Amino acid sequence: MSLFKKILSNSRSDEDGIFFTEIQKILGFKPNSIDIYKKAFTHRSFNKLDAKGNPISYERLEFLGDAMLSAVIAGHLFNEVPHGDEGYLTKMRSKVVSREHLNELGRDLNLIRFVSSNVPTKHFGDNIHGNIFEALIGAIFLDKGYTYCEKFINKRVIIPYVDIAKLEGKVISYKSMVIEWCQKEKKSFHFDIYDDNGIDGQRFFGVKLMIDSKIIAKSRATSKKKAEEIAAKRAYYALQEKMIIKH
Amino acid sequence: MSLFKKILSNSRSDEDGIFFTEIQKILGFKPNSIDIYKKAFTHRSFNKLDAKGNPISYERLEFLGDAMLSAVIAGHLFNEVPHGDEGYLTKMRSKVVSREHLNELGRDLNLIRFVSSNVPTKHFGDNIHGNIFEALIGAIFLDKGYTYCEKFINKRVIIPYVDIAKLEGKVISYKSMVIEWCQKEKKSFHFDIYDDNGIDGQRFFGVKLMIDSKIIAKSRATSKKKAEEIAAKRAYYALQEKMIIKH
Structure with missing residues (x-):
């Protein structure tokens, strides 16, 4: 291996190591496959293709994560609010998974620092924060399954942000x-x-x-x-x- | 115990036994708590309350089941269609979980025979079939967790009905x-x-x-x-x- 290639490869694996450590801190557990998480932070402008020629970007994982988030929040509200009927539960969930709320969650974790993109991240709109937060949940599902999604969402969404009294408007501040x-x-x-x-x-x-x-x-x-x-x-x-x- | 009470109690447990056997056939596994499944077939007109005075009906389970169904179908499509982008996956999922399709699934399993209601079931609209099908999925989630939901949906929805070529309109018949x-x-x-x-x-x-x-x-x-x-x-x-x- 040429020195140049070696340096490149070392710096690459250092970068991977930092990503692994930082992502592990956010997740609260050790990921199995770091590549799945990298995908969750790859913007389509990066123009990466997988082995079969399909474009790699976080968008498919965002679809998956959105579905898992909705399911986990549904399960939580179902258990937490035994008096709430279907309409109430639907309304409460839509407050928790609102675009605004998801953007806040992504921003608080400063997820944007991991994004690989050929466009400067400052040019993205606000929704990038929520989108990659959902993509991260999709990656957790693929990597570790539903139970880990539940654990992560419990730690990062439910405990810090899901407050039934506030969602019901009974407590404003x-x-x-x-x-x-x-x-x-x-x-x-x-x-x-x-x-x-x-x-x-x-x-x-x-x-x-x-x-x-x-x-x-x-x-x-x-x-x-x-x-x-x-x-x-x-x-x-x-x-x-x-x-x-x-x- | 009076003979009358004993007869009542026996006929009740016979009924439970038949329900247990039939529901097990539909599920493809042995349920842990039969009461959860009974709830999935209780119509609000039955005016039943739980120990805390909350009304019992399938509607809350329908909310839960709807979320689990969406998540499982999302996971399936994600894996099955690696070339599909977020928009494509969303469109395909909405075809699978359409009201019409869910009604067909519930009707094919003849789920309406289990419904407890004070209104004759023939007076319900078509949507009752899909609603109790979703409630059944909610009950599976509560009783056995996500993996069993996946197994059930795979057996009852994905294998018999999810045909990518048909959903894409490439095959009509x-x-x-x-x-x-x-x-x-x-x-x-x-x-x-x-x-x-x-x-x-x-x-x-x-x-x-x-x-x-x-x-x-x-x-x-x-x-x-x-x-x-x-x-x-x-x-x-x-x-x-x-x-x-x-x-």
Whole structure:
């Protein structure tokens, strides 16, 4: 092997190694076939073909992932909301899998950094974030099957984002509920916000919510507003458990 | 226990036993919880409530089954049609899971015989057949998980009904293709049709397709037309394998 080829091949496998490590962090498990995940981040402009001459891009995986996401969210809502009829469940699901929501999920994981494309990624519209998020779910299904899709969606969608009370519009903002309660109970409160960046260069914010100078809840997210809301939600449930706030 | 209560309880468990046997035949495996399947056939007019006071009907299971069916068909088409892009896959799936098609699937299995309802089932519209077929898939998911859903859908939807060439409109009728070929090759053909009823009282038709007085394919279905088409499709592939018909 020529030195040049060797360098190329080494740099290629280094790149693969970094991709493998980063994707494993996002997935929360070890992938079997890294090639399937690479496909989930290949834009059609990259003009790659498979052995049979079919174009490689994330679009087919996006179709598959969309179907798996819908199925997993359907299963979750079915179990979580035993009083909800078919129409209610359909409405709730469409809120969870809305384009806007999927874009947010993809953006929060900064998935766009993995995209192989011959067009600068900044030229893509907003939907690229949600599309590759769905393609990633499709790749998980192909690589590991339905149960791993469920685990991943539970970790990355359901736990952080699926809040029945909010989806039903019963709670608009946990932050304002906590503030209202503090004012009514004559307690002091303070959201302590600080930079808490990740190693991948993405900006993160940390929040400590103090009530009467005691830390009640902490959080970390990609925007100050989101981090405050997560901390407030945690505080709300913590205070509720202690029977201080009543439903 | 009074004799009357005992008779009631026995007749009830006999009924359960028949339901269990029949449903097992349709599923192709032994269910864990028969109650889940009963729910799949309970119409809202039956006014049944669960222990928590939530109404019991097949409608929630229909929502779940619809999602699982879409996911399984997506997975099948993804693997079967490697050249199909996202738009193509979406179009093909919507043909497979069309209301009309689902109604046909439910009707062929005569699922309506299991429905508990306070309204005579003949008063329901056509969609009841497809709805309870989807509810049955939802019940399978709850009872046994995704893999069993896949197995059932493979047996009851994909193998008998998902024909890519037909969905693409490349083949309109296997019967006419076989007849055309026989005429061109100067071979005699005959569709031998006979009654072949099931023990559940449903009418079935058997077909033997003879070419030059030799049985080439057999089939059984709920209509003469369907049975002829299935036999013709089998003959088509059998003849193709022998290199007699060329694509």
